[in-house]
Amino acid sequence: MPIPAEPIWVHTPGRKYPIYIGHHLLSQKDFLAAYLQNKQVFILSHSEIASHYLALLHQSCEQAGASQIDHLIIPSGDQYKTLTTADEVWSALLSLNHHRDTIIIALGGGMIGDLAGFCAACYMRGVGFIQCPTTLLAQIDSAIGGKTGLNHQMGKNLIGAFYQPLAVITDISTLNTLGEKEFNSGLAELIKYGLALDKDFFIWLEENIDKLVERAPGTLQMAIKRACKIKATIINEDELEKGQRIVLNFGHTVAHALESLLDYKHILHGEAVAIGMVVAVQLSLQQGTIDKNVLERLISLLKKAHLPVQLDASVPLVEILTKMKHDKKHAYQRLRWVLLKSLGEPRICEEVTEQQITQALVKCGASP
Ligand code: GLY
Numbered sequence: 001m002p003i004p005a006e007p008i009w010v011h012t013p014g015r016k017y018p019i020y021i022g023h024h025l026l027s028q029k030d031f032l033a034a035y036l037q038n039k040q041v042f043i044l045s046h047s048e049i050a051s052h053y054l055a056l057l058h059q060s061c062e063q064a065g066a067s068q069i070d071h072l073i074i075p076s077g078d079q080y081k082t083l084t085t086a087d088e089v090w091s092a093l094l095s096l097n098h099h100r101d102t103i104i105i106a107l108g109g110g111m112i113g114d115l116a117g118f119c120a121a122c123y124m125r126g127v128g129f130i131q132c133p134t135t136l137l138a139q140i141d142s143a144i145g146g147k148t149g150l151n152h153q154m155g156k157n158l159i160g161a162f163y164q165p166l167a168v169i170t171d172i173s174t175l176n177t178l179g180e181k182e183f184n185s186g187l188a189e190l191i192k193y194g195l196a197l198d199k200d201f202f203i204w205l206e207e208n209i210d211k212l213v214e215r216a217p218g219t220l221q222m223a224i225k226r227a228c229k230i231k232a233t234i235i236n237e238d239e240l241e242k243g244q245r246i247v248l249n250f251g252h253t254v255a256h257a258l259e260s261l262l263d264y265k266h267i268l269h270g271e272a273v274a275i276g277m278v279v280a281v282q283l284s285l286q287q288g289t290i291d292k293n294v295l296e297r298l299i300s301l302l303k304k305a306h307l308p309v310q311l312d313a314s315v316p317l318v319e320i321l322t323k324m325k326h327d328k329k330h331a332y333q334r335l336r337w338v339l340l341k342s343l344g345e346p347r348i349c350e351e352v353t354e355q356q357i358t359q360a361l362v363k364c365g366a367s368p
Helices: 030-036 047-063 083-097 110-125 134-141 172-177 180-197 201-214 217-239 244-249 252-261 269-286 292-304 317-331 354-363
Strands: 008-011 014-020 040-045 068-073 102-110 127-133 147-152 155-162 167-171 337-342 345-349
Touching: 008 217, 014 217, 030 127, 030 167, 040 047, 040 083, 040 110, 047 068, 047 172, 047 292, 047 337, 068 345, 102 110, 102 317, 110 134, 110 147, 110 155, 127 134, 134 180, 134 217, 155 252, 167 172, 172 217, 180 201, 180 217, 180 244, 180 269, 180 292, 180 337, 201 217, 201 292, 217 244, 217 252, 244 292, 244 337, 244 345, 252 269, 252 317, 252 337, 269 292, 269 337, 269 354, 317 354, 345 354
Parallel strands: 014 167, 040 068, 040 102, 102 127, 127 167
Antiparallel strands: 008 014, 147 155, 337 345
């Protein structure tokens, strides 16, 4: 089968690469053929995804001309996105004799993609890698833009590198096997694109949320393409997050603190982002840039996507504040909030006081 529809292109100073989006792409060799001829291939995945798609991908790699195909299955969950797991990956690559021109393929969600990308960036000082994202969240966000990395016990994604893939192959059919909670978690990042960056997309999401929750294939494909286009446009301007790219972190200041506090086990990334977006909109409301209607529309949309809309009262306020400050200390910069100028328009703000943050967190359910 020939390569369908034009991909979306990401142009960074060091690399131009395609994002292919469609159904049943993993079973087609054409997307891989340009990269794998006579190459060693190392697929990184976790057991559940591997049980559905590894054999399929293996066969496509073989048909694409790969000379050696190995794989490693690692446990799933962000709590395993660590240096210890990365070491296992590098040890496997070395013991299987993978050379400098090997290609690492990430088959899985954000955790697999981030880890595979980081391992690729460091192995032999950098080998090629391909993202095959299988969660909604990875398809619209983490597989695009080259942020790779690991968690440290002191915080999420504190160790990492910008390292762009050779290509992103987004097979939407893989979402059919995704659990409900994980799928909904991806919807939070979709909502982020509308809320913070594209008012028309937010309105489209309001109109189509029920079809998205049902995973209607055509609606899903439209949403994924739109989100990828928004993200690619931002990456093309600011690969290394020196400026505008930070707007993609809308809702993430609180989200990362929550995930870290809950040991990456008790809340999914998108669930934390959903709560983080409510806090960011509450802060924007307090600052008078938007009216209450935006907050109400966001909460209504998140509820339709079965996402949490407030903090769990059992998470102590003081600990969230400490975690957020800790991230700031490690970044050697002021804590920069991404708030709203209006629906669909972000505003970067460094002048948020602890009192304002506390007030917003309490409004959003934290116990004082
Ligand atoms: N997920 C935010 C970014 O890629 O910059």
